[in-house]
Amino acid sequence: xxxxxxxxxxxxxxxxxxxxxxxxxxxxxxxxxxxxxxxxxxxxxxxxxxxxxxxxxxxxxxxxxxxxxxxxxxxxxxxxxxxxxxxxxxxxxxxxxxxxxxxxxxxxxxxxxxxxxxxxxxxxxxxxxxxxxxxxxxxxxxxxxxxxxxxxxxxxxxxxxxxxxxxxxxxxxxxxxxxxxxxxxxxxxxxxxxxxxxxxxxxxxxxxxxxxxxxxxxxxxxxxxxxxxxxxxxxxxxxxxxxxxxxxxxxxxxxxxxxxxxxxxxxxxxxxxxxxxxxxxxxxxxxxxxxxxxxxxxxxxxxxxxxxxxxxxxxxxxxxx
Amino acid sequence: xxxxxxxxxxxxxxxxxxxxxxxxxxxxxxxxxxxxxxxxxxxxxxxxxxxxxxxxxxxxxxxxxxxxxxxxxxxxxxxxxxxxxxxxxxxxxxxxxxxxxxxxxxxxxxxxxxxxxxxxxxxxxxxxxxxxxxxxxxxxxxxxxxxxxxxxxxxxxxxxxxxxxxxxxxxxxxxxxxxxxxxxxxxxxxxxxxxxxxxxxxxxxxxxxxxxxxxxxxxxxxxxxxxxxxxxxxxxxxxxxxxxxxxxxxxxxxxxxxxxxxxxxxxxxxxxxxxxxxxxxxxxxxxxxxxxxxxxxxxxxxxxxxxxxxxxxxxxxxxxx
Numbered sequence: 355x356x357x358x359x360x361x362x363x364x365x366x367x368x369x370x371x372x373x374x375x376x377x378x379x380x381x382x383x384x385x386x387x388x389x390x391x392x393x394x395x396x397x398x399x400x401x402x403x404x405x406x407x408x409x410x411x412x413x414x415x416x417x418x419x420x421x422x423x424x425x426x427x428x429x430x431x432x433x434x435x436x437x438x439x440x441x442x443x444x445x446x447x448x449x450x451x452x453x454x455x456x457x458x459x460x461x462x463x464x465x466x467x468x469x470x471x472x473x474x475x476x477x478x479x480x481x482x483x484x485x486x487x488x489x490x491x492x493x494x495x496x497x498x499x500x501x502x503x504x505x506x507x508x509x510x511x512x513x514x515x516x517x518x519x520x521x522x523x524x525x526x527x528x529x530x531x532x533x534x535x536x537x538x539x540x541x542x543x544x545x546x547x548x549x550x551x552x553x554x555x556x557x558x559x560x561x562x563x564x565x566x567x568x569x570x571x572x573x574x575x576x577x578x579x580x581x582x583x584x585x586x587x588x589x590x591x592x593x594x595x596x597x598x599x600x601x602x603x604x605x606x607x608x609x610x611x612x613x614x615x616x617x618x619x620x621x622x623x624x625x626x627x628x629x630x631x632x633x634x635x636x637x638x639x640x641x642x643x644x645x646x647x648x649x650x651x652x653x654x655x656x657x658x659x660x661x662x663x664x665x666x667x668x669x670x671x672x673x674x675x
Numbered sequence: 676x677x678x679x680x681x682x683x684x685x686x687x688x689x690x691x692x693x694x695x696x697x698x699x700x701x702x703x704x705x706x707x708x709x710x711x712x713x714x715x716x717x718x719x720x721x722x723x724x725x726x727x728x729x730x731x732x733x734x735x736x737x738x739x740x741x742x743x744x745x746x747x748x749x750x751x752x753x754x755x756x757x758x759x760x761x762x763x764x765x766x767x768x769x770x771x772x773x774x775x776x777x778x779x780x781x782x783x784x785x786x787x788x789x790x791x792x793x794x795x796x797x798x799x800x801x802x803x804x805x806x807x808x809x810x811x812x813x814x815x816x817x818x819x820x821x822x823x824x825x826x827x828x829x830x831x832x833x834x835x836x837x838x839x840x841x842x843x844x845x846x847x848x849x850x851x852x853x854x855x856x857x858x859x860x861x862x863x864x865x866x867x868x869x870x871x872x873x874x875x876x877x878x879x880x881x882x883x884x885x886x887x888x889x890x891x892x893x894x895x896x897x898x899x900x901x902x903x904x905x906x907x908x909x910x911x912x913x914x915x916x917x918x919x920x921x922x923x924x925x926x927x928x929x930x931x932x933x934x935x936x937x938x939x940x941x942x943x944x945x946x947x948x949x950x951x952x953x954x955x956x957x958x959x960x961x962x963x964x965x966x967x968x969x970x971x972x973x974x975x976x977x978x979x980x981x982x983x984x985x986x987x988x989x990x991x992x993x994x995x996x
Contacts, residue, residue: 382816384820384824386823386827387820387823438786438789441782442782442785442786460762460781461762461763462823462826464759464762464785464788465759465763465819465823465826467785468788468789468792468815468819469816469819469820471789471792472812472813472816472819473812475796475812476809476812476813476816479805479806479808480805480809482805483805484800484801484803484804484805484808485800487796487800487805488800488801490796491793491794491797492793494792494793494796495703495790495793495794495797498786498790498793499708499790502705502708502783502786502790503705505782505783505786506705506707
């Protein structure tokens with residue numbers, strides 16, 4: 355369990371139960387598959403999505419038995435997308451450990467992702483409603499679309515800020531939003547509260563993804579758990595770079611025109627993006643999304659859940675500004 | 676539409692409607708994705724699984740509006756597994772046309788398969804029940820397990836007939852069985868009839884897969900629509916080869932020990948398998964499964980559905996013996 359939750363003993367206890375449910379649900383007769391998934395579970399991701407589901411659910415009638423399986427599903431859906439994303443990105447490291455595709459090959463990674471998807475819908479069919487499954491499968495479709503758009507836009511210098519924002523909304527913010535929404539709906543929150551929590555999830559997700567993209571330029575490899583400049587190497591142009599490209603930086607454009615980058619190119623690209631303010635502008639936008647989240651959180655009913663949500667959001671996002 | 680259904684105008688009309696529903700449900704904003712799937716739909720697969728779902732449903736109270744979307748789902752689930760299987764098998768041809776992974780790359784193929792899965796569960800959430808979604812996701816998990824076991828057993832000369840049969844039961848017969856079962860359940864057939872139709876599906880599926888595996892040794896490339904010896908090339912040892920290996924054919928063993936085969940090796944392997952009766956023995960087992968299917972079909976209530984099912988099973992399987 356990530357030390358992030360040490361300050362939130364209530365949520366930490368909930369998440370321990372969620373992990374137990376995940377472990378139980380990935381049991382299967384192919385031990386390589388089971389062990390690969392267990393390793394991913396044990397690698398200590400922050401479990402943000404199930405945590406947010408639980409925090410949202412605590413605004414309503416929190417029923418552990420009903421909520422924990424749904425929290426497990428939201429993390430397993432996320433894991434399935436990670437396993438498949440790592441195939442596309444050719445990533446070798448995830449959370450500081452070797453990715454499934456690097457360790458077992460792309461082929462296993464395809465089926466391990468598929469298997470996780472199947473188990474998610476199995477759990478949903480046992481603990482959820484047809485309406486929730488409908489919402490979940492729509493969100494998953496949109497995540498696919500976001501990933502495909504990102505892949506189709508590789509090495510494309512024309513990607514606009516707007517297109518980037520739509521992409522990260524699909525591929526990241528949707529699942530954050532769904533986490534809040536599922537928790538709220540299943541614990542019987544009012545429509546207004548469900549909508550507000552869902553919007554908070556969207557804004558946190560947007561800020562979170564922008565920060566993650568900034569870390570590809572500024573992060574410490576050991577701290578971030580994946581290699582620096584990985585996005586650029588793959589031709590994935592994110593917000594810091596898009597901002598600098600917008601101002602017609604001809605040196606940057608000409609390096610990018612190579613469509614394949616050596617170490618020196620990567621260092622040059624990162625330096626140009628930093629020198630021309632790409633990081634600051636991106637940070638400012640992440641901050642705007644964070645503020646929007648706080649503005650809605652502040653309107654929520656007072657109580658322990660609100661206090662936790664305020665503090666988690668601050669811990670997660672504010673320390674980067 | 677495959678000419679196979681020309682003799683069955685009723686089923687052909689049903690299948691046309693199913694195709695329309697599939698086309699509608701794969702619409703999305705990434706046109707490359709939509710077009711790739713439409714091409715797969717148009718490539719004229721036999722649509723056996725939706726056809727069997729419909730034939731089974733015609734033993735009960737056949738309600739078009741309810742049944743067609745489920746028939747579309749069963750074919751789309753099948754398509755999703757095909758798209759992902761082609762990644763693993765490195766296949767370049769499917770139904771005589773270029774595979775998605777060959778044409779657009781493995782990365783697109785991963786997401787296109789995922790997108791199909793998502794759309795399937797969306798349709799199910801709108802037209803089916805939680806119980807059906809539970810059954811479907813369990814079957815999909817077992818298909819994954821079958822594919823993983825096949826992949827893990829590559830180049831393994833110790834694969835037993837029993838292990839092979841378990842594998843094809845998971846990766847093929849389960850979905851045939853599910854097609855019959857879904858159709859029967861959703862049209863309100865009795866428990867006994869649902870079970871019987873499900874068993875027929877299992878036996879047809881087993882026979883179908885064994886025949887498909889035989890065709891890797893005996894088929895006409897143009898007729899089969901994929902290249903000959905493709906399984907062997909990938910290290911996938913199927914029934915004809917397993918039978919010959921069982922009798923300790925040392926020449927075969929020593930060629931296989933290379934774990935990578937040139938054209939001459941492939942020709943030698945195919946010749947040895949033929950010379951030592953691997954094809955005949957496999958054909959005999961396929962025939963046994965076919966007979967089991969007929970034995971159960973003969974106990975079904977008389978009527979048009981039974982007549983159609985008898986004839987389809989004969990057309991599909993018997994012409995190979």
